[in-house]
Amino acid sequence: MEIDVSRPVLESNFQIAGQIRQDLVSRGIFVINMMSSPGAGKTTLLERTVEALKGELSLAVIEGDIQTSRDAERIARHGVQAVQINTRGACHLDANMVREALASLDLDGLDLLIVENVGNLVCPAEFELGEQARVMLLSTPEGDDKPSKYPLMFRISNVLIVNKIDLLAHVPFSMEAFRRDAGLIQPDLIIFELSALTGQGLEPWLDWLRARVAERKAAG
Amino acid sequence: MEIDVSRPVLESNFQIAGQIRQDLVSRGIFVINMMSSPGAGKTTLLERTVEALKGELSLAVIEGDIQTSRDAERIARHGVQAVQINTRGACHLDANMVREALASLDLDGLDLLIVENVGNLVCPAEFELGEQARVMLLSTPEGDDKPSKYPLMFRISNVLIVNKIDLLAHVPFSMEAFRRDAGLIQPDLIIFELSALTGQGLEPWLDWLRARVAERKAAG
Numbered sequence: 001m002e003i004d005v006s007r008p009v010l011e012s013n014f015q016i017a018g019q020i021r022q023d024l025v026s027r028g029i030f031v032i033n034m035m036s037s038p039g040a041g042k043t044t045l046l047e048r049t050v051e052a053l054k055g056e057l058s059l060a061v062i063e064g065d066i067q068t069s070r071d072a073e074r075i076a077r078h079g080v081q082a083v084q085i086n087t088r089g090a091c092h093l094d095a096n097m098v099r100e101a102l103a104s105l106d107l108d109g110l111d112l113l114i115v116e117n118v119g120n121l122v123c124p125a126e127f128e129l130g131e132q133a134r135v136m137l138l139s140t141p142e143g144d145d146k147p148s149k150y151p152l153m154f155r156i157s158n159v160l161i162v163n164k165i166d167l168l169a170h171v172p173f174s175m176e177a178f179r180r181d182a183g184l185i186q187p188d189l190i191i192f193e194l195s196a197l198t199g200q201g202l203e204p205w206l207d208w209l210r211a212r213v214a215e216r217k218a219a220g
Numbered sequence: 221m222e223i224d225v226s227r228p229v230l231e232s233n234f235q236i237a238g239q240i241r242q243d244l245v246s247r248g249i250f251v252i253n254m255m256s257s258p259g260a261g262k263t264t265l266l267e268r269t270v271e272a273l274k275g276e277l278s279l280a281v282i283e284g285d286i287q288t289s290r291d292a293e294r295i296a297r298h299g300v301q302a303v304q305i306n307t308r309g310a311c312h313l314d315a316n317m318v319r320e321a322l323a324s325l326d327l328d329g330l331d332l333l334i335v336e337n338v339g340n341l342v343c344p345a346e347f348e349l350g351e352q353a354r355v356m357l358l359s360t361p362e363g364d365d366k367p368s369k370y371p372l373m374f375r376i377s378n379v380l381i382v383n384k385i386d387l388l389a390h391v392p393f394s395m396e397a398f399r400r401d402a403g404l405i406q407p408d409l410i411i412f413e414l415s416a417l418t419g420q421g422l423e424p425w426l427d428w429l430r431a432r433v434a435e436r437k438a439a440g
Contacts, residue, residue: 037258038341038370039362066342068368089372091311091342119369121258122286122311122340141361141384142259148288149339150258152309164361170390172417197392 013127016095020102020130024113030209030216031113033131035153038119040139041163043071045196046116050078052206057111057213062101064093064118071116081105092123095130111213121150133212139164141171144178147185154185159192161205166195233347236315240322240350244333250429250436251333253351255373258339260359261383263291265416266336270298272426277331277433282321284313284338291336301325312343315350331433341370353432359384361391364398367405374405379412381425386415 024031036042043063050059060081063071072084083101085093098115105113115131117124136157138146141164147154154160160182162175175193182189190208194201244251256262263283270279280301283291292304303321305313318335325333335351337344356377358366361384367374374380380402382395395413402409410428414421 037339037362038366039257039359065369067371070365070368089342091340118342119257120311120340120342122309122338123343139259139361141359141387142257145290146258148290149285151287167361167387167390170387 013095016099017128017130020095020099021132024107024130025132025216027107027110028217029107029110029113030133030213031115031129031131032133032135032159033115033117033124033129034135034137035117035121035124035157036119036137036163037121037139037142040119040137040142041196042116042119042137043074045137045161045163045194046075046114047078048196048199048202049114049206049209050075050080052202053112053209054078054080057210058109059112059114060105060107060110062098062105062113062115064097064116066090066118087118090123091118091120092127093117093129094127098129111217112209121146121153125152125156132216133158135159135161137161137163138178140167140173143171144173144175144181147178147181151185154182154189157186157189159190159208160186162191162193163196165193166198166200233315236319237348237350240315240319241352244327244350245352245436247327247330248437248439249327249330249333250353250433251335251349251351252353252355252379253335253337253344253349254355254357255337255341255344255377256339256357256383257341257359257362260339260357260362261416262336262339262357263294265357265381265383265414266295266334267298268416268419268422269334269426269429270295270300272422273332273429274298274300277430278329279332279334280325280327280330282318282325282333282335284317284336286310286338307338310343311338311340312347313337313349314347318349331437332429341366341373345372345376352436353378355379355381357381357383358398360387360393363391364393364395364401367398367401371405374402374409377406377409379410379428382411382413383416385413385421386418 075082295302
């Protein structure tokens with residue numbers, strides 16, 4: 001029974017996501033969908049990213065959470081637009097939630113929209129939100145065995161950020177094994193190693209965002 | 221549409237879980253359902269637990285994963301019964317999966333059965349598996365803000381294990397704030413602080429398991 005009903009739900013989500021993508025591309029806005037386990041450091045990385053780029057780009061953030069608006073408050077403190085979606089128990093954002101959140105954002109002149117999904121390595125992988133790139137975070141304390149255990153998330157991601165590299169000396173994590181296993185699942189993954197907490201390794205990630213935004217503007 | 225169909229699915233799961241609980245209680249087996257984010261350390265804690273208790277208790281483990289049988293292999297190396305369930309994409313175990321796994325275990329003389337759920341702080345909280353206690357792990361690198369962000373998991377748990385305390389000096393985590401927020405959601409939570417990696421703080425957790433198994437035997 002579950003399988004029968006999930007198909008129309010997914011198709012409808014796919015259609016709404018397509019409309020969002022088309023609309024935001026035509027406005028020259030680059031959109032990423034950021035996903036990870038709970039506590040991998042998405043919001044901390046977003047705070048760093050917003051703080052570094054807000055002087056040169058116009059940014060907005062949509063925050064997805066089961067409950068609370070803590071994350072949107074953390075982002076709004078940096079002086080950029082931030083909207084919170086509460087999923088009321090659902091383990092992922094869907095395109096319809098993003099469409100509603102977009103209605104409360106000022107999109108004029110926006111360069112970059114970052115959607116932070118619910119902390120979950122499973123459900124969000126199945127729901128497109130209208131993004132132009134999917135970015136997943138994996139923090140080193142989670143362990144290097146995650147690619148084979150959560151393959152769908154790795155397979156659908158364009159960018160993989162290995163966060164909390166400041167803890168590498170204290171946790172059992174082989175970067176070599178992790179990169180090899182992730183590459184077997186998705187050979188085109190762009191991988192950044194950084195620490196959102198200390199700021200180490202942030203520049204290549206920021207440069208990647210700058211380049212994508214510039215491409216979007218050039219194409220528009 | 222999703223809401224309409226989830227009700228019968230949940231009710232049916234609840235009934236199967238009730239049958240499993242009744243059956244295992246009558247056999248004098250204590251059963252726990254262990255839940256956490258991906259990479260919080262469930263399997264490492266299980267390895268430690270099995271290694272410490274296998275001389276005095278008869279143990280078995282059911283491992284839940286989206287894919288791979290790595291975790292069951294890790295447990296089986298310690299010489300106890302271990303069965304792997306692959307959920308094929310589902311973000312949680314359900315009671316029916318556990319019923320099938322039980323059919324391939326030798327339950328005669330078993331004292332303790334540990335079911336390791338899929339790594340996820342959301343979905344598993346909604347599905348009883350026939351357990352007599354729900355144990356959640358939260359590792360310190362995940363941050364101290366998780367109780368208010370994933371309240372259902374905290375609310376339905378009987379035991380909270382704060383894992384990776386060996387990293388406390390290296391991560392932003394206030395044990396005081398975390399204990400306060402978790403206690404606001406579930407005042408009866410039994411909390412253990414330990415490091416499955418180093419073994420620090422393991423004894424109170426093992427003693428709790430020993431006491432629950434003894435109670436179960438005494439009642440049977």
